[in-house]
Amino acid sequence: MSETIEELVSQEYKYGFTTNIETDTIPPGLSEDVVRLISKKKNEPEWLTDWRLKAYRTWLTMEEPRWPNLKYAKIDYQSVSYYSAPKEMKKFNSLDEIDPILLETYEKLGISLTEQKRLSGVAVDAVFDSVSVATTFKETLKEKGIIFCSFSEAVHEHPELVKKYLGSVVPSADNYFAALNSAVFSDGSFCYIPKGVRCPMELSTYFRINASNTGQFERTLIVADEGAYVSYLEGCTAPMRDEHQLHAAVVELVAMDNAEVKYSTVQNWYAGDKDGKGGIYNFVTKRGKCAGVNSKISWTQVETGSAITWKYPSVILQGDNSIGEFYSVAVVNNRQDADTGTKMHHIGKNTRSTIVSKGISAGRGNNTYRGLVSIGKNATNSRNYTQCDSMLIGNKCSANTFPYIEVRNSSSSVEHEASTSKIGEDQIFYCKQRGINTENAISMIINGFAKEVFKNLPMEFAVEAQKLLGISLEGSVG
């Protein structure tokens, strides 16, 4: 079978089209002036301009991390354009005012921004290149006191909240890419769920990179106040382009006493072609803080796209009895590289964390799980359970697992299980003997492997993720 495995004919990336729309794009390059320009274009208050500048100055003193198990050409930060927005992106009072080309783009991606067309009550914030173009169901949410809007809008309408929480989970000096994002972030989503409110619908941000040669640096901030609950979905796609594009986002989640935030991602950025040409470089910092007692934060991610993935959604378990969860499926095919995992920082007492990571490698893909579980001195009676499973398809791919564990008290326990398996010729043959063709067999085997993660996704997303997994591996076994 090893020969047929090589017959890699990846199915064409379905979201690879570009939208022709006039943009206001600033020339490539990064400097204090560029940072000021971005801030000015967004008409930001001075405190935010200063915050950006401080981050920029910090970034200048930092080095790009070299420890990840990733191979990519050096990024020339001066060749990237740091701001691009569809022209005429003034404020919209209603969705009717949005450029129909944009609406069409989202329709093509399967995201309808027209509220009445939207099924099953998912509110969407659509981010096109650097700016949020539309947020749906705003009024419905407003009745409950829920704020769901673009980041830029939040800066103007809810400055006290933004000021209070921005950088409170991921400080601008946290790491190289977070510092860069803090300096140049363009837009993103903001969400605040007031005390005791269960958000009645899924909230979702759909990120679309369109312009060429631009980086995308969005920022998401979600705050669930005491006793609040929210489930948040994030989807991402990008056109197929021959050059690599940089995506460095920051996501901050805050859960106060008894609050819960569920954050799900289906990441399907363009992955590059089968020789590794093009594709998104995805360097993302995602972190949640269980600030209050009995709070809970769960990350569920399905990572199928990007040429390079560097991403460790983490949870700081500060409140006593708080819970952190990380469920991940990461697929690499062709020349994709992923170094992903999570960090669970146990600070409060009786804190619990669960990590389930499923890595799937095909083609010449290279998949690394990197996880840190740290249990502090005062985090007595805390527990972590980690399960890391890798599946290999073919002989040219690889999987690595780097679990780091630090436990500083004796009443806590950490449990780690790991496995590596190979989709065997025999498994596929067994399916074929029962009438199921190779593609469907692989998709079935892979979905079985990833089931534990999928069951944590909201239904609508789970179905999409399942399909996606089948597609991104299509043709990986002959």
Add this chain to the structure above:
Amino acid sequence: MIEIKNLHANVNGKEILRGINLTVKAGEVHAIMGPNGSGKSTLAQVLSGHPAYEVTQGSVTFEGQDLLDMEPEVRAHAGVFLAFQYPVEIPGVSNSYFLKAGLNEIRKSRGEEELDSMQFLKMLKEKMKIVEMDASFINRPVNEGFSGGEKKRNEILQMAVLEPKLAILDETDSGLDIDALKIVSAGVNKLKTPQNATIVVTHYQRLLNYIVPDFVHVLVKGRIVKSGGKELAMELEANGYDFIREEMLQSA
């Protein structure tokens, strides 16, 4: 139904099947017996199209079609079923999901309508009675954590659901205690019709007390060296395979 002519096959460059000739007609049960390593499983795998086995000579015609030219799933669609000697585990995929997918592919290939979940489940429950399988197996992942005997039973359940024209049972008796053996054999017998045929591959005569063959063939070193009626199985049981070897030596 199936006509095997001068079939030669290699695995890893080594010749295992060295000229098999066998014809099976609808309504017949054929037993293939032979010592360990004689190529029984190889024959079963070659007939169902396992890619590790390379056919170097000969032909196989199934219902008038060139079987060797067909992909394994196409053979399954055409009605070839193999009950594996070592059934494979598929973690996370439920037994019913797996079987439904297989059945619907087969139905589709025949231009029949696919069964929906309700219809399928109803049918599956009926079929489970044939092998006296507990309902809890419906949602368990395919063969994962099954005992040896449960795996074999599951194979026959699959056969019952897929209703093949030609079923090849490879050592279905191994791993079964006597009670299970009776249940499984009874199941196989229930599935027998004048329109289908069965090839029972076994090492021991024991199974043939329950699934009574019309013909018995003895496979030694990749060739059928002796064929006969069901009494040949008794003879083998009484005298072991050595007597055949001796016969062969004498005739050589």
